[in-house]
Amino acid sequence: MNEREFQGEIESRVQKKLSPLFTRYKTSSGSLRAILKWKPIVLIIGNYSSGKSTFINELLGREIQRTGQAPTDDSFTIITSDSSGEGDIPGSTVVSDENLPFTMFKNFGEQFISHFSLKKVDAPFLKNMAIIDSPGMLDAVTEKDRGYNYMQVLGEFATLADLVVLMFDPHKAGTIKETYTAIRDTLPESSGEDRIVFAMSRIDECDSLSDLVRSYGTLCWNLSQMTGRKDIPRIFLTYSAAMDEKKLNLEDWKGEREELKEKIMSAPAFRINHILQDIDRKVNELKIIAEVMSRVSAKARTLLAETVKFGFLSGLLVFFFLGVVLQGFTGFPEKTMLASLLAGNVQPQHFVIPLCGLCGTLLVAGLWFSKWSFPRMIKRCLQNPKNLLSLDTDYRKHLWTKVEERVRRGLQGLRLREIWFSHQANLNKIVKFINKDLQEFYERIRSVN
Ligand SMILES: Nc1nc2c(ncn2[C@@H]2O[C@H](COP(=O)(O)OP(=O)(O)O)[C@@H](O)[C@H]2O)c(=O)[nH]1
Ligand SMILES: [Mg+2]
Structure with a gap:
């Protein structure tokens, strides 16, 4: 099956059979149209300093995103590749481009737009895919200072994304509730959890195995509180091999980082499913x-x-x-x-x-x-x-x-x-x-x- 063709067929069928009804009942098929418009998207969110940008750089094999212990990067960055070479496109241009699915982000205002950009890099796997790096969650007080509704922005990106990676580190395993709620509410119920991937990063910083197990336990507890379910989803336990000073013997987890990468690479395959779920909901x-x-x-x-x-x-x-x-x-x-x-x-x-x-x-x-x-x-x-x-x-x-x-x-x-x-x-x-x-x-x- 050619995915592009299939997508086109779905699009024209929706256009023919549903658009008059969307108009009739004054509901927009907005996000659906946006999703059908562009390539598969992977959204990476989580606490600040949880290692999101480090992980993205690792995928790209280059230092594209800035990394650091403090909340260094407070922008949303779309990273993708096309035939027109490398370069940065500012948020104001991105939200005005009708060929991109981000026009509705105009509504979040100047403050957001100035913290939004698109980076074109030369990476073959990004020809048919885009990755979104996001600023991390801060605590509730600081959150107010951003000048735009961060949670709503996250929700909007999650609606577009075919895969959402929620990343957190062992030190802040208990604080992802808001992030999770923000995206969960926007996803169709029928999608279950299959569009969200949980990853605990920086596990090499745990002092001992029992420290790691404690963090993992805290996380599981928080997850079950949030999802209201007793079964725990798969949590990828990962770390960046580039970091030295490993306190733990991490042989057993060596493969998890690679598995997570594979999962991300397979995002395009989820796309049709995602589109159908979205049509289903609309x-x-x-x-x-x-x-x-x-x-x-x-x-x-x-x-x-x-x-x-x-x-x-x-x-x-x-x-x-x-x-x-x-x-x-x-x-x-x-x-x-x-x-x-x-x-x-x-x-x-x-x-x-x-x-x-x-x-x-x-x-x-x-x-x-x-x-x-x-x-x-x-x-x-x-x-x-x-x-x-x-x-x-x-x-x-x-x-x-x-x-x-x-x-x-x-x-x-x-x-x-x-x-x-x-x-x-x-x-x-x-x-x-x-x-x-x-x-x-x-x-x-x-x-x-
Ligand atoms: N020890 C260790 N440090 C990491 C790991 N991943 C990232 N870091 C460091 O943690 C800090 C925050 O990482 P960054 O990627 O900027 O986090 P972000 O805010 O989520 O994008 C940086 O100083 C990284 O070098 C990891 O797996 N292990
Ligand atoms: Mg970052």
Whole structure:
């Protein structure tokens, strides 16, 4: 299977079948489009001084990134390779380049942009891949001084990345909770943990084996606290062979660094999977929105039908008896339609009052519906829009938190005439895409693996 071709096919199918719906429900397929646009991405995050930049330099075989004990490098750097030679591109250019998937990062402001750049280096493995080096997490107080929302930036990069390496060192094994939360929230539930790789670096600095085991234990405890799961994911225990003064005999862990490197090199292979997971999430979000709109429209139509029925019945009563009532109170008209009907000599003028009464009643019913009962129904739905659908799985519950705001805005802006729009037909299209197109794509990658 040619991955590029497959990616193109997925892209055109999404474009054809889903984009009108994304537009219709005012949701953007933004990150999806960005992901489809460029090459596979590996994001490396973790505490400062955990050895991220050292590790990247090792992959490149050159000192490209600055390293050091203090938080030396406080920038996000995309490192990649293309045919146009080496060079640095400043953040302002990167976020304006429509061919790159980073245009939305403009929203994080000047402070972020001045701490963002793209480095082109000559490394064959980066032709079809990019690595992102990130500034490390600081403590909560210092975090405020950055001038941009660091956690959100991390989340946005993680959405684009095919693989996220979370790196920490034995001294700070207990402090990665925020980082983890920031990225986990942005990843689709269905991806499980397979897009996140945990690595504890600088293990050569442990004073003894028991020191190492203690750090590892702390880390496992923290991880299980964060993931809410009892099973511990694989944690690569690594160190940079270039560092001298090894207090421990690290023979047993020698291979782990290489394994981690291999894992990173294999990121392009995860890509199609990642794309499908993202489509899965986007389309399921869309489905929730369409479901709510379809339910609310159906409710509104039922309410309208009832109002029309009631209006018409009252209108009939008015039609026949308005003249009688009027006559009783005012003496006018001299002869009611009912009386002339019974007498058998009806004249056209006898129908004037009844018809006016009928039209008036229908008008009042219409006004009542549009000005009072429909807005009241929407208001009720807005009180607890969650009740409009069944959130039967954790995945759907999670997606709901993502789309709730959009659903609310959609409901608030719902015009009366929209209740005739074919939300149900849209919903059917979405379900069909999930059950047929998406499954077919999943089948195809399964048959290759
Ligand atoms: N002993 C030891 N030191 C390391 C290791 N990896 C990195 N360092 C040192 O730790 C410091 C921080 O590394 P750096 O790569 O800049 O960390 P970053 O902030 O995560 O990018 C530097 O002085 C490195 O030389 C390692 O595996 N073992
Ligand atoms: Mg660094």
